[in-house]
Amino acid sequence: MTTSTDTTVDAVIIGAGFSGLYMLHKLRDEMGLRARVFETGAGVGGTWYWNRYPGARSDSDSYIYGYTFDQELWESWEWSERYPECHEIRGYLEHVADRFDLTKDITFGTRVDSATFDESREVWTVTTDSGETVTATYVISAVGALSASNTPTFAGGDSFAGPTLHTGHWPHEGVDFTGQRVGMIGSGASAVQATPLIAAQAREFTVFQRTANYIVPANNGPVDPEVKAERLKDWAGIRERIQNSNFGFELYLQEKGAADASDEEREALLEDFWSRGGFHIWLGSYADIFFTTEANDLVRGFLDRKIREKVDDPETAELLVPKGHPFGCKRNPLDSGYFETFNEPHVHLVDVKSNPIAEITPTGLRLTDGAEYEFDALVFATGFDAMTGPLDRIDIRGRGGTLLRDKWEEGPRTYLGLMSHGYPNLFTITGPQSPSVLSNMPVSIEQHVDLVGRIIADLRARGARTIEPSKDDEDRWCDYNQEIAHATLFPTADTWYMGANIPGKPRVFLPNLDFVGPYRAKCDQIAANGWEGFAIDGEATPASEHVYTWAVAG
Numbered sequence: 001m002t003t004s005t006d007t008t009v010d011a012v013i014i015g016a017g018f019s020g021l022y023m024l025h026k027l028r029d030e031m032g033l034r035a036r037v038f039e040t041g042a043g044v045g046g047t048w049y050w051n052r053y054p055g056a057r058s059d060s061d062s063y064i065y066g067y068t069f070d071q072e073l074w075e076s077w078e079w080s081e082r083y084p085e086c087h088e089i090r091g092y093l094e095h096v097a098d099r100f101d102l103t104k105d106i107t108f109g110t111r112v113d114s115a116t117f118d119e120s121r122e123v124w125t126v127t128t129d130s131g132e133t134v135t136a137t138y139v140i141s142a143v144g145a146l147s148a149s150n151t152p153t154f155a156g157g158d159s160f161a162g163p164t165l166h167t168g169h170w171p172h173e174g175v176d177f178t179g180q181r182v183g184m185i186g187s188g189a190s191a192v193q194a195t196p197l198i199a200a201q202a203r204e205f206t207v208f209q210r211t212a213n214y215i216v217p218a219n220n221g222p223v224d225p226e227v228k229a230e231r232l233k234d235w236a237g238i239r240e241r242i243q244n245s246n247f248g249f250e251l252y253l254q255e256k257g258a259a260d261a262s263d264e265e266r267e268a269l270l271e272d273f274w275s276r277g278g279f280h281i282w283l284g285s286y287a288d289i290f291f292t293t294e295a296n297d298l299v300r301g302f303l304d305r306k307i308r309e310k311v312d313d314p315e316t317a318e319l320l321v322p323k324g325h326p327f328g329c330k331r332n333p334l335d336s337g338y339f340e341t342f343n344e345p346h347v348h349l350v351d352v353k354s355n356p357i358a359e360i361t362p363t364g365l366r367l368t369d370g371a372e373y374e375f376d377a378l379v380f381a382t383g384f385d386a387m388t389g390p391l392d393r394i395d396i397r398g399r400g401g402t403l404l405r406d407k408w409e410e411g412p413r414t415y416l417g418l419m420s421h422g423y424p425n426l427f428t429i430t431g432p433q434s435p436s437v438l439s440n441m442p443v444s445i446e447q448h449v450d451l452v453g454r455i456i457a458d459l460r461a462r463g464a465r466t467i468e469p470s471k472d473d474e475d476r477w478c479d480y481n482q483e484i485a486h487a488t489l490f491p492t493a494d495t496w497y498m499g500a501n502i503p504g505k506p507r508v509f510l511p512n513l514d515f516v517g518p519y520r521a522k523c524d525q526i527a528a529n530g531w532e533g534f535a536i537d538g539e540a541t542p543a544s545e546h547v548y549t550w551a552v553a554g
């Protein structure tokens with residue numbers, strides 16, 4: 001039994017979002033370990049504690065946007081809409097924390113500054129911004145993949161005199177834009193959700209777009225009560241299906257390629273997916289769109305047409321039609337009236353690709369050609385330093401005192417996206433080089449938390465002190481990850497998947513493309529083979545070929 005002031009524990013968990021909460025429950029309640037969680041926010045929720053901008057909601061269907069590890073928990077919660085809204089997700093996580101009495105082991109309002117591995121004692125020393133120092137055998141990073149917000153540096157810095165907001169840490173009391181002139185930089189998933197709602201309040205609303213996105217309809221709304229009741233009863237079936245799926249959704253890529261379908265057949269299928277809303281047209285689409293430009297262009301043609309149909313002004317429509325990247329290789333946002341918002345006379349779209357933002361000014365911003373825009377409020381919907389950013393912001397020192405961010409200078413180096421050589425007993429839940437952001441996150445989170453639980457239980461059963469990946473298998477995993485990514489069109493797009501949104505960030509593909517089910521099977525086989533690819537107390541078991549075999553290609 002821990003208390004929130006214990007300075008020696010079995011495990012420190014960093015973050016109290018989906019990952020941290022389940023990790024605490026796993027280690028403390030299921031395995032009897034002493035664990036403490038540190039969380040920067042004043043409450044549970046992680047990413048969802050901070051993302052409260054208007055329209056913020058998950059793009060995953062609500063019935064699968066939660067934990068599946070406990071049937072009674074599954075049956076104890078009812079979502080109100082097809083996609084869960086940010087406040088409801090926070091409510092759900094508070095419900096989970098209450099149900100398992102988790103908050104007593106969470107220290108809120110406290111950021112972990114550093115974690116240092118002491119080689120002689122084989123323990124981690126964790127320090128926080130409140131001045132606490134805690135010693136732990138295991139450290140579990142549950143910091144999230146999209147939690148380090150990115151505010152681009154512009155000349156003029158923070159000279160804007162009005163309120164400056166970032167979608168990734170929105171004021172909890174909300175913001176009233178009534179009667180205001182509002183500027184928003186960015187046109188990714190957050191901007192797409194926020195636009196219709198901010199525009200509904202604002203007197204003038206201007207979106208500064210660098211890259212147009214393929215945006216597909218969400219079709220949000222209440223879910224048919226009969227469907228809801230069926231899903232509530234089908235806990236085991238749904239759990240089994242999403243765990244063994246491609247992306248953690250009940251969506252399956254078509255066996256036939258887009259290029260093999262007749263025009264009529266393809267049109268009918270895409271129209272059907274379009275009308276269903278959500279990720280059908282992406283993750284249930286033709287598999288060849290991820291591999292060949294020819295197939296991808298066939299789906300792009302359909303989507304381009306849809307955008308032009310929705311937007312009245314042809315010039316605005318032209319700007320909103322994505323150019324220069326394939327569909328599906330940049331995260332496509334879900335839309336609830338985004339395109340139609342640009343048909344309103346007080347809403348404007350400005351292209352900052354051809355004419356970049358030159359400077360933030362006290363009254364707004366100036367573009368490179370000298371055009372000036374004035375606002376009462378400025379919103380940065382400029383995203384995140386994805387996947388590596390949250391870890392880079394902590395001083396994590398492994399063997400030899402090496403900083404993890406130095407080791408990862410040329411891109412993340414991990415085995416399975418779960419551990420990094422030289423950092424024994426440090427686990428990264430949904431870390432870079434795991435399926436993570438290419439999946440419905442709760443599914444991948446549960447899989448990683450369960451895996452970490454199994455590893456720790458096994459270490460303890462053997463009386464072993466440490467586990468870390470072997471250098472050889474880490475190198476092979478990194479090479480394998482890039483190799484499979486480069487067999488697809490993903491690397492051809494400038495995206496946060498590639499680190500391309502952050503100036504100076506190395507251009508490497510950050511997630512893993514094994515897909516959820518095959519990655520899970522791989523991890524299970526690794527466990528069955530005695531943790532191949534890992535060294536336990538310095539003794540390594542080399543990984544066999546199945547680890548570097550891509551099921552997706554088969």
Ligand code: NAP
Pocket residue numbers: 056057058059060146152167185186187188189190191193208209210211331352357381382383384437496501
């Ligand atoms: P994002 O997709 O990275 O979008 C950031 C936007 O800011 C992009 O349009 C980007 O342009 C623009 N931008 C960045 N730096 C800029 C600069 N210097 N000048 C002009 N424009 C600049 O971020 P996000 O919308 O916050 O979404 C990030 C991810 O979070 C999503 O992809 C998704 O995975 C997740 N998310 C999920 C949900 C959900 O489930 N509902 C909601 C929101 C976010 P470029 O495209 O040219 O880089």
